[in-house]
Amino acid sequence: MEELLRVENLSYAYPDGQQALKDINLTVYKGDSLALVGPNGAGKSTLILHFNGIIRGDGNVSFLGQPIDDKNLKQVRSRVGLVFQNPDDQLFSPTVFDDVAFGPINMGYDEAQVNDAVTKALELVGMSGFEKRSPHHLSIGEKKRIAIATVLSMSPDLLVIDEPSSSLDPKGKWDFIDFLKHLSWTKIIVSHDLELVESLCKRIVVMQKGSIVADGLTADILSDKKLLVKYGLARPERQL
Ligand SMILES: Nc1ncnc2c1ncn2[C@@H]1O[C@H](COP(=O)(O)OP(=O)(O)OP(=O)(O)O)[C@@H](O)[C@H]1O
Ligand SMILES: [Mg+2]
Structure with a gap:
């Protein structure tokens, strides 16, 4: 294994x-x-x-196999998707799109790759069509799905x-x-x-x-x- x-x-x-x-x-x-x-x-x-x-x-x-250190921290953060207990600790952008796009943008994806990653992550969590909504005005269950999408968008x-x-x-x-x-x-x-x-x-x-x-x-x-x-x-x- x-x-x-x-x-x-x-x-x-x-x-x-x-x-x-x-x-x-x-x-x-x-x-x-x-x-x-x-x-x-x-x-x-x-x-x-x-x-x-x-x-x-x-x-x-x-x-x-690599000890986590300052040099590989960014890489590790994109490979290990951590979803906090409280989705309000994870969602901070004005729109769902911005929150889910945050990781991919941070990783240096180009615009087409970012759009693609956001679309796929929202599809996976069953939240396609929510891109323009404000994360703060969603139900808790919806927020949790979006919080998961924010890490899935980096394909951890x-x-x-x-x-x-x-x-x-x-x-x-x-x-x-x-x-x-x-x-x-x-x-x-x-x-x-x-x-x-x-x-x-x-x-x-x-x-x-x-x-x-x-x-x-x-x-x-x-x-x-x-x-x-x-x-x-x-x-x-x-x-x-
Ligand atoms: N920021 C902090 N500063 C000081 N002590 C902390 C802090 N966060 C947690 N602790 C303490 O560390 C210990 C472990 O806490 P932790 O939150 O990891 O437990 P947990 O198993 O996740 O508990 P829960 O089931 O309540 O979420 C506890 O004694 C807690 O009081
Ligand atoms: Mg805990």
Whole structure:
């Protein structure tokens, strides 16, 4: 299997001293669909911010065999598409077109290539025709699709999505799961929603207090009730 991303002995403390990651080791392969789960504050969002160099800690993070550094940062950012939990952190342009075109323009595509990339990305997320709309006046589900289009427009090798189903209604959630299922990219999905994880991911990595505490096949992890309860992912059996 081709290795896409490798994290070795990664630790990270925020500037205020909060130790968010402790000695993380993780390898992601081409074609993986991986869920990153764990209780609030486990370090999931902090970890994925390392995947395209938004933050850098102690240890190594390599993409396609190259350690992420200042020289290849721009290249890595176009190859690793990171979708934040809150689409308002990702959408800042007056029109949907401008937001989806931002990455390709930044990468130096010419006008025809930019137009082509935007058209294809909007098609993929089922949002063709929204080019002239203001991203700020869309529904949350629509905003999430546009946020994903802003990274798909660069045809990344790896798609990383933080909490794709939060604030979606049940139908919206299942529509979104169907939509994600049909995206053929290698995916890392951060979620508390085990239904979503079960239908989208082959592999689950469990984090707690800044460490990886389990890494295995979805079917194995989800059938381990003890483990799910231990790491706050399922409710303990109630005593009658
Ligand atoms: N900007 C920051 N400055 C200081 N500490 C932070 C900052 N962001 C996060 N933390 C701390 O780092 C730890 C990990 O936070 P992180 O946001 O990565 O957790 P998470 O697993 O994504 O949680 P959630 O499920 O709530 O999104 C927590 O203890 C959190 O309080
Ligand atoms: Mg988070």
